[in-house]
Structures are given as C-alpha cells and as structure tokens.
Amino acid sequence: MSSNHPRTDPRSLGLELRELASGLAVEAGELIESMRSEVDMAGDTKSSATDVVTAADKASEAFIMERLLAARPDDSILGEEGGDVHGTSGVRWLIDPIDGTTNYVYDIPAYSVSIGAEFDDEMIAGVVYEPKSNTCYEASIGSGAFRNGEPITCNAKAELATALVATGFGYSPERRAGQAEVLVSLLPDVRDIRRFGSAALDLCAVADGRVDAYYEKGLNPWDLAAGWLIATEAGAIAADLRDGPPSPEFVLAGGPALFELLRDRLVALEADRLP
Numbered sequence: 001m002s003s004n005h006p007r008t009d010p011r012s013l014g015l016e017l018r019e020l021a022s023g024l025a026v027e028a029g030e031l032i033e034s035m036r037s038e039v040d041m042a043g044d045t046k047s048s049a050t051d052v053v054t055a056a057d058k059a060s061e062a063f064i065m066e067r068l069l070a071a072r073p074d075d076s077i078l079g080e081e082g083g084d085v086h087g088t089s090g091v092r093w094l095i096d097p098i099d100g101t102t103n104y105v106y107d108i109p110a111y112s113v114s115i116g117a118e119f120d121d122e123m124i125a126g127v128v129y130e131p132k133s134n135t136c137y138e139a140s141i142g143s144g145a146f147r148n149g150e151p152i153t154c155n156a157k158a159e160l161a162t163a164l165v166a167t168g169f170g171y172s173p174e175r176r177a178g179q180a181e182v183l184v185s186l187l188p189d190v191r192d193i194r195r196f197g198s199a200a201l202d203l204c205a206v207a208d209g210r211v212d213a214y215y216e217k218g219l220n221p222w223d224l225a226a227g228w229l230i231a232t233e234a235g236a237i238a239a240d241l242r243d244g245p246p247s248p249e250f251v252l253a254g255g256p257a258l259f260e261l262l263r264d265r266l267v268a269l270e271a272d273r274l275p
C-alpha cells in the first residue's frame with residue numbers, strides 16, 4: 001500500500017493511533033474475559049488440528065473492527081479472523097484479537113490482544129494488552145515503549161551463554177519438526193529457553209527485559225506487528241536473519257549485541273530455511 005500524505009507527521013499520528021488502540025485493546029480484553037465461561041475445549045480449528053479458534057477470538061476482532069471503522073472510516077484493516085478492509089487513508093491496522101488462543105482455552109494467563117498500526121507501510125503504533133494481569137504495553141514511533149505508562153528498555157546482554165531466549169512453534173507438524181531440531185542445537189549454548197505461547201507477549205518480554213531475546217519462524221503479520229514496534233522502541237533490534245524487516249519468514253528480537261550473536265548462530269542452523 002502506498003499513498004501520498006505529505007502533511008502527515010508519522011510521530012504525531014502514531015501517538016494518536018496508540019491512544020485509540022490502547023482503549024480498544026483494554027475493552028477487547030474485558031470482552032474476552034467476560035466470555036471465559038463459554039470457552040469450548042473442543043472448539044473449532046483452522047490451519048491444523050492444533051490451531052484453535054474460539055467465539056471470543058471472533059467477537060474480539062468484530063468489536064475492534066467496528067470501533068476502529070467508526071472512529072476512522074478511511075483506514076484499512078487486516079485481522080487474524082478474516083478482517084480485511086481496504087481504505088484510502090494510508091493507515092492499516094493489524095489485529096490479533098487473541099494472541100495465544102491455546103493459552104486462553106486452557107486458562108493459562110499468557111494471552112493478549114494485539115493491535116498495530118502502520119502508515120504508508122511503516123509501523124507507527126502498537127499496543128499489546130494482557131487481560132489476566134491488566135498489563136498494557138504500548139509504543140508509537142519515536143516516542144519510546146511503555147508498560148502501564150512506565151518507560152521500558154530491553155536488556156543489553158552481549159553473550160549467548162547467559163541469554164534467556166524465548167521462542168515459539170508453528171502449527172504444521174513439518175515445521176515443528178524443523179523448529180525442534182534448531183532448538184536442540186541451540187539449547188546447550190544459552191542460559192535457557194522459554195515458550196510462553198503468545199508471540200506478541202514474547203516481543204514485549206524482550207522490550208521489558210524479562211527475556212534477553214526471542215525468535216520464531218512463520219509468524220503472521222498480526223502476530224508480530226504491535227510487539228515488533230514495542231521491542232524496537234525499547235531499544236531492541238527486530239529483524240529477519242538476512243537484513244530484512246521481521247516477516248513471516250523469520251523474526252529475531254534482542255538487544256543489539258545479542259541480536260548479532262544469535263543471528264549468526266541461527267543463520268548457521270538455517271533456522272529460516274525450514275518448511
């Protein structure tokens with residue numbers, strides 16, 4: 001998407017969109033909590049038998065889309081549950097109505113509502129809200145990253161051996177087999193591995209210094225949009241393994257020195273060349 005909006009200042013637009021998104025993420029979080037009694041452990045699945053979707057995912061996305069379009073009718077929207085609106089403003093929202101749906105279904109706290117906004121293809125605002133702990137991570141371009149209003153920064157670790165590294169796994173058995181091989185090779189070289197189950201929260205954990213780095217192959221744009229900006233605004237590098245931006249091919253996030261060490265290790269393992 002490219003558009004001509006010469007008078008738009010991405011920084012002030014980012015602040016405005018962040019404020020809108022944070023209110024909506026908190027309300028969507030309250031909505032999914034109110035639907036907890038309806039959770040169906042044997043609910044519908046999507047890309048594979050392990051890829052669950054609940055009525056709460058759909059209700060959360062419908063709520064966020066309705067409110068975004070009421071506030072900003074000319075924006076575009078891409079949502080995990082099928083949201084697809086083509087607007088003219090140059091702003092595109094990327095919505096993950098529940099990131100970590102498996103955790104939601106099992107009532108494990110690590111799930112979130114993730115709302116990112118890009119302007120002319122650049123991420124300018126991101127909000128990730130964890131309803132169970134009432135924690136809201138936010139960032140807008142050039143203005144830093146925040147947890148519940150407090151500024152956050154990533155760790156400045158510069159060695160692999162003491163790095164706590166988060167990762168995640170896709171839903172296809174073939175990809176998981178390759179991801180497991182990468183993990184087996186990496187595990188002896190790092191402090192330990194964490195698999196929380198929400199990519200958006202993994203990226204916020206990097207931003208907040210609760211892990212030193214995070215990597216995953218195969219995310220969707222809505223999984224990583226908001227968390228990517230929150231991590232980079234907290235001082236982390238977030239990119240693929242070949243000098244490109246984070247993408248479904250790969251995302252690695254960490255403080256600058258650790259990013260380089262882990263990237264070299266993951267390139268050697270061809271972690272982005274899995275099925």
Ligand code: IPD
Pocket residue numbers: 080096098099100101102167168169170171196197198199200216218219220223
């Ligand atoms: C998933 C989570 C998980 C990651 C998967 C994602 P979903 O999103 O972020 O941590 O490992 O790759 O698909 O399906 O819970 O929205």
Ligand code: CA
Pocket residue numbers: 080096098099100222223
């Ligand atoms: Ca997701």
